[in-house]
Amino acid sequence: MIDFEEELKKFHPSLEVEDAETYIHNTDVIDVVDLMIQLAEASRIYEE
Amino acid sequence: MRCFNCGAVLSGNDFCTNCGTDIRIYRRIMRLSNMYYNDGLKKAQVRDLSGAVESLRQSLKCNRNNIDARNLLGLVYFEMGEAVAALSEWVISKNIKPERNVADDFIEEIQSNPTRLTGINQSLKKYNQALSYCHQESYDLAIIQLKKVLQMNSNLIVAYQLLGLLYIRTGEFGRARKTLENGRKIDKNNTLLLSYLREAEAALEERDGNALPHGSRGSSHARAANDSIVYQSGNETIIQPLNTPERGGSSTFLNILIGLAVGIALMWFLVLPARIRSSAAENSDEMVQVSNELTEKSADIDELNKRVSALTQENRDLNDRIETLSGGGSVVERYDILAKAALNYIEHPDDVIATSGILSGLTSGDTEEEDSEIVYSDAFKALYAYLNSDVSKKAAEEYTSKGMQAYEGENYNEAITNLQNSFNVDPTNDKVLYYLASSYRNIGDSDKATELFSALVNNFPDSEFLDSARGYLRNGAENENADQNAGNNNSQNNEQPAQTTTDQVLPGLDLTNGGQAAQPAVDPLAGIGAAVQ
Numbered sequence: 001m002i003d004f005e006e007e008l009k010k011f012h013p014s015l016e017v018e019d020a021e022t023y024i025h026n027t028d029v030i031d032v033v034d035l036m037i038q039l040a041e042a043s044r045i046y047e048e
Numbered sequence: 049m050r051c052f053n054c055g056a057v058l059s060g061n062d063f064c065t066n067c068g069t070d071i072r073i074y075r076r077i078m079r080l081s082n083m084y085y086n087d088g089l090k091k092a093q094v095r096d097l098s099g100a101v102e103s104l105r106q107s108l109k110c111n112r113n114n115i116d117a118r119n120l121l122g123l124v125y126f127e128m129g130e131a132v133a134a135l136s137e138w139v140i141s142k143n144i145k146p147e148r149n150v151a152d153d154f155i156e157e158i159q160s161n162p163t164r165l166t167g168i169n170q171s172l173k174k175y176n177q178a179l180s181y182c183h184q185e186s187y188d189l190a191i192i193q194l195k196k197v198l199q200m201n202s203n204l205i206v207a208y209q210l211l212g213l214l215y216i217r218t219g220e221f222g223r224a225r226k227t228l229e230n231g232r233k234i235d236k237n238n239t240l241l242l243s244y245l246r247e248a249e250a251a252l253e254e255r256d257g258n259a260l261p262h263g264s265r266g267s268s269h270a271r272a273a274n275d276s277i278v279y280q281s282g283n284e285t286i287i288q289p290l291n292t293p294e295r296g297g298s299s300t301f302l303n304i305l306i307g308l309a310v311g312i313a314l315m316w317f318l319v320l321p322a323r324i325r326s327s328a329a330e331n332s333d334e335m336v337q338v339s340n341e342l343t344e345k346s347a348d349i350d351e352l353n354k355r356v357s358a359l360t361q362e363n364r365d366l367n368d369r370i371e372t373l374s375g376g377g378s379v380v381e382r383y384d385i386l387a388k389a390a391l392n393y394i395e396h397p398d399d400v401i402a403t404s405g406i407l408s409g410l411t412s413g414d415t416e417e418e419d420s421e422i423v424y425s426d427a428f429k430a431l432y433a434y435l436n437s438d439v440s441k442k443a444a445e446e447y448t449s450k451g452m453q454a455y456e457g458e459n460y461n462e463a464i465t466n467l468q469n470s471f472n473v474d475p476t477n478d479k480v481l482y483y484l485a486s487s488y489r490n491i492g493d494s495d496k497a498t499e500l501f502s503a504l505v506n507n508f509p510d511s512e513f514l515d516s517a518r519g520y521l522r523n524g525a526e527n528e529n530a531d532q533n534a535g536n537n538n539s540q541n542n543e544q545p546a547q548t549t550t551d552q553v554l555p556g557l558d559l560t561n562g563g564q565a566a567q568p569a570v571d572p573l574a575g576i577g578a579a580v581q
Contacts, residue, residue, distance in 0.1 A: 001247070002213070002216060002243075002244070002247050004213065004216075004217045007213055007244075008182055008183070008213070010240065011179055011182075011206060011209070011210055013175075013176040013179060014130060014132070014133075014172045014175050014176060014204075014206060015130065015132035015133050015136070015172070016132060016169055016172050016173060016176070017132055017135075017165070017169045017172075019132065020132050020135055020136050020139075023132075023133075023136050024136050024139055024140060027136070027140065029112045029140065030112070031108065031109055031110060031111055031112035031113075032077050032109060032110050032111070033052050033074065033077060033110075033111060033112075034112075036052070036073060036074065036077070037052055037053070040053070040069070
């Protein structure tokens with residue numbers, strides 16, 4: 001049996017046009033490559 | 049492919065030939081990103097949009113610069129009704145790769161139709177409003193709002209999901225199933241849609257199992273109470289009462305008869321009076337309208353009759369005028385008389401009496417023409433004035449001479465004729481008047497003589513014949529015989545004349561003698577002469 005209240009929590013307000021700019025600026029576009037670079041940098045600093 | 053550390057172009061080695069960085073893991077990550085992209089593309093091709101979104105997001109997590117994956121993700125978002133999310137992905141893609149990017153076309157297509165974009169945005173606002181209603185437990189308002197949303201943006205998957213959930217919440221499992229099925233046509237493997245659909249179908253199957261076998265229609269049945277059956281027929285919930293008595297044929301027939309009787313009674317008492325009143329009112333209106341039209345027509349007829357009368361009178365006047373102008377004594381005839389008089393005057397300048405006689409014909413017609421100024425031309429008036437002034441004077445002298453000769457020869461009748469003509473032509477000659485009166489006295493017409501003597505006394509107070517005239521008037525008819533022989537002697541008496549007024553003697557000077565028409569004392573064309581002058 002569906003728990004209506006719990007199911008309702010899965011729904012979030014949809015993006016409106018006015019929110020698009022904020023959404024784009026706040027989007028975290030870090031990918032695995034960035035993480036790998038950050039790890040490599042941290043490793044290099046650690047070795048030094 | 050370029051080195052993630054230094055940006056140099058990589059070769060086939062497992063390390064960067066420029067900076068020496070190990071690129072094996074980097075290569076695997078790139079391949080993983082591409083694999084997710086391919087997976088997302090396949091899912092999108094079979095309309096597994098939510099699955100495609102998951103794969104493409106994984107692809108972008110591996111490689112944020114995977115332009116194809118990001119563009120496809122925007123396209124899938126757009127197909128799911130999330131236009132703003134789609135635009136955001138395409139804008140990010142555009143920023144990462146400004147040149148030769150298909151995202152340009154997508155953005156341009158969206159921006160080229162502002163109306164469509166506004167409609168989509170409005171649908172998203174309504175969806176957010178519906179979600180707010182749900183949090184406020186205003187489920188009916190939320191359902192209404194979501195229906196509007198789906199009318200404006202029929203691809204918005206989240207709206208299908210929420211509406212299906214709300215239908216399940218309100219127990220409208222049939223509508224929930226239909227809504228969710230419609231959502232599945234857009235996104236076949238949406239997990240949320242499928243789970244809600246399964247829930248709705250389970251609820252409907254449960255109803256089917258509990259429904260009574262008879263009296264049920266449609267796909268689901270349910271007993272709502274002891275005395276009724278509630279079941280679903282499409283989108284309609286039907287409540288059918290139970291335990292109703294079975295009606296026999298006779299009672300049905302009786303009920304029909306009663307219904308007919310009630311209907312006829314209603315017609316008789318309610319409908320017919322109203323119709324009769326309505327008909328009577330219509331007839332009354334028509335009568336009023338006809339009466340008004342009749343009145344207008346009558347007024348028109350009266351007006352036309354008046355016009356006919358006026359035109360008839362005008363026609364009659366014009367005919368009279370034509371008759372006057374063309375009949376006896378007409379203008380043409382008068383012109384003819386004047387022409388004859390002028391001809392006679394030219395041929396016989398000394399025969400002024402004949403000319404005067406012809407001119408006198410002008411006085412025999414109607415000389416009281418009101419429009420004589422119009423009838424007679426200026427040439428006519430001038431010619432008449434010339435002839436009348438010249439001929440009349442000579443004619444008067446001729447008549448006087450002949451009259452006096454006749455008087456001296458005691459031919460009084462001839463004397464009266466000539467003197468009368470002379471006086472008619474020249475009414476200012478007192479001598480002619482005196483001898484005319486004397487001629488009448490000599491032939492024994494004392495009344496006429498008295499009348500003329502009285503005229504002489506009254507109109508010529510300075511006349512040399514005044515005393516003689518007074519003497520006659522004093523002695524009257526008694527001395528008639530005695531005075532006959534003294535006709536040529538002037539009377540020396542100074543007695544008062546008889547009280548005869550000018551008006552009694554002179555009006556018209558109709559002094560006829562021997563059936564001969566006397567000439568009028570007043571110049572018949574005096575007005576014409578005055579006009580000429």
